[in-house]
Amino acid sequence: xxxxxxxxxxxxxxxxxxxxxxxxxxxxxxxLENYTSIxxxxxxxxxxxxxxxxxxxxxxIVESDDAQILEHAKNENVAFLVIGDVFGAxxxxxxxxxxxxxxxxVVVVNNASIINAVSVTGLELYRFGRVASIVFDDDDWLPETxxxxxxxxxxxxxxxxxxxxxxxxxxxxxxxRKGINKPEPARFLSLNKGLEIxxxxxxxxxxxxxxxxxxxxxxxxxxxxxxxxxxxxxxxxMKFDFGKPLHSIIIPGNLHDIEKEMxxxxx
Amino acid sequence: xxxxxxxxxxxxxxxxxxxxxxxxxxxxxxxLENYTSIxxxxxxxxxxxxxxxxxxxxxxIVESDDAQILEHAKNENVAFLVIGDVFGAxxxxxxxxxxxxxxxxVVVVNNASIINAVSVTGLELYRFGRVASIVFDDDDWLPETxxxxxxxxxxxxxxxxxxxxxxxxxxxxxxxRKGINKPEPARFLSLNKGLEIxxxxxxxxxxxxxxxxxxxxxxxxxxxxxxxxxxxxxxxxMKFDFGKPLHSIIIPGNLHDIEKEMxxxxx
Numbered sequence: 001x002x003x004x005x006x007x008x009x010x011x012x013x014x015x016x017x018x019x020x021x022x023x024x025x026x027x028x029x030x031x032l033e034n035y036t037s038i039x040x041x042x043x044x045x046x047x048x049x050x051x052x053x054x055x056x057x058x059x060x061i062v063e064s065d066d067a068q069i070l071e072h073a074k075n076e077n078v079a080f081l082v083i084g085d086v087f088g089a090x091x092x093x094x095x096x097x098x099x100x101x102x103x104x105x106v107v108v109v110n111n112a113s114i115i116n117a118v119s120v121t122g123l124e125l126y127r128f129g130r131v132a133s134i135v136f137d138d139d140d141w142l143p144e145t146x147x148x149x150x151x152x153x154x155x156x157x158x159x160x161x162x163x164x165x166x167x168x169x170x171x172x173x174x175x176x177r178k179g180i181n182k183p184e185p186a187r188f189l190s191l192n193k194g195l196e197i198x199x200x201x202x203x204x205x206x207x208x209x210x211x212x213x214x215x216x217x218x219x220x221x222x223x224x225x226x227x228x229x230x231x232x233x234x235x236x237x238m239k240f241d242f243g244k245p246l247h248s249i250i251i252p253g254n255l256h257d258i259e260k261e262m263x264x265x266x267x
Numbered sequence: 268x269x270x271x272x273x274x275x276x277x278x279x280x281x282x283x284x285x286x287x288x289x290x291x292x293x294x295x296x297x298x299l300e301n302y303t304s305i306x307x308x309x310x311x312x313x314x315x316x317x318x319x320x321x322x323x324x325x326x327x328i329v330e331s332d333d334a335q336i337l338e339h340a341k342n343e344n345v346a347f348l349v350i351g352d353v354f355g356a357x358x359x360x361x362x363x364x365x366x367x368x369x370x371x372x373v374v375v376v377n378n379a380s381i382i383n384a385v386s387v388t389g390l391e392l393y394r395f396g397r398v399a400s401i402v403f404d405d406d407d408w409l410p411e412t413x414x415x416x417x418x419x420x421x422x423x424x425x426x427x428x429x430x431x432x433x434x435x436x437x438x439x440x441x442x443x444r445k446g447i448n449k450p451e452p453a454r455f456l457s458l459n460k461g462l463e464i465x466x467x468x469x470x471x472x473x474x475x476x477x478x479x480x481x482x483x484x485x486x487x488x489x490x491x492x493x494x495x496x497x498x499x500x501x502x503x504x505m506k507f508d509f510g511k512p513l514h515s516i517i518i519p520g521n522l523h524d525i526e527k528e529m530x531x532x533x534x
Contacts, residue, residue, distance in 0.1 A: 007379065009284060009377065009378075010377060011286070013285075014284065014285045014286045014289070015284050015285070015286055015377075016284060016285060017276060017281065017282050017283060017284050017285075017378070018280075018281045018282070018283060018284075018285065018288065019278070019281045019282055021285065022281070085379060085383045085384065085386070086386075086387070087386035087387060087389075087392070088383075088386070088392065090391060090525060093386075093389050093391075093525055093529055094525060096389075096529075097389070097525070097528055097529060097532070100532055108387050110276065110277060110282075110379035110383070110384045110387070110490045111276075111284070111378065111379050112274065112352060112377035112378050112379055112380075112383070113379075113383035113392075115382060115383045115392055116352045116355075116377070116379070116380035116382045116383045117352065117377045119352070119353075119354035119355070119360075120353070120354060120375050120377070122354075122360050122363075122364070124357060124360075125354070125355065125380075125382055125398065126397070126398050126400070127397070128397065128398075129396060129397050130393070130394070130395065130396050130397075130423070130425055131392065131393050131395075133393070152423060156397070156419060158397055223377045258357060258360055258361060258364070261364055262360060262363075262364060265364070265367055
């Protein structure tokens, strides 16, 4: 039958599209990918709203174990729900590919992603360069890729959206070493911590793109009813309490007049 | 009252989110922006589906004449519908800004945009550089900006999404000179014509990034039920009939293994 890969949008269950909801209602199995984002509705709330039982699945199942998803999809309609849009994470492309190879029909139902919703800040989508990801600096491992991307974008006058690391339901390295596969509680990199990491890399690289007096835009829960957008100096933004995750950082490039005017709203 | 700025998504009226539909149903006036994209449902079909009368408005009204939208929004709920997501076009940021300045509450309801839906091709969103726009080469005026962007992205190993020009309901230059404001029929730049324009610029610039044997991905009506994705050499893609608009072009950068595998599906 059909594998429906459905984007849930950024806020809560009411952000689903009618096409997505209709598809879910035809499905015998509904899976929710729960490791690349967080959502304003719980599994239980979605079950009531969508009128379907939902099975949450982690990375290990999506990446390695087809049985739950693809075996069912051979004979029945299956929904695979993803917060935001469908193909934010590589593993979902992989699932799509494996389904196609097994001759399963796949229908993608798109929805909003932070990649486009970030334009609500007033910064033009056409003036964003490549997206950066800032990861937890555990074990003092400090990848400089996000800094390189910001630098490259800045040179071209472009804005950079920095997504912040999520660790959901993954076992700790210590437990893994011991062979214990017990998932740790979810962790979300905060705006404050993300900026701290960028400052640490700046100390090393000294390209003068990150400093206390530079303009930064902080966003939290973007695309939901509880979104916060705040523009200010890095120092101001680091002091601001953005509340619950998800947070993201935007490092602006050159600004047009209308972009400047829009940012004034968030100061 | 409230100005609801609502993304309609990429396909047809059933791509609206429940949040968007609920908002429309509370509105006294519903405006549809009709000059930056096209949609799988007509105004009349949307009126039946949304159970509301819809007024189509052109660029001149959104950009200059607040009366229709903002005057109503002071005392009543007004919906402003945009195909795709809300802030693809600068003029919508401008409307948002003017509403805010007049003390009108603005609620944005996001939806999918080609900017994120392009990931259905299998190309990773994280590996796209800045978006390019290819415009009609009327009057032999040939802006090289899209070529510059592709070149810059290629140097960084990144993919480029090239959006193709839309001319809807604009008067011809000749008529404008005569003072006649009669709108011409809508025109949409086709994939074929867009690639031809890139080849023309290549002839001039000779950076060897565009040629008949280079890999190109063509997409039509992306995010709708009638989408086409086709990967092949530029020569192959130029021969292929993609049908009705909208079309877009993707010029890939370096490809990861899973991206290569995905592109095989569209060959």
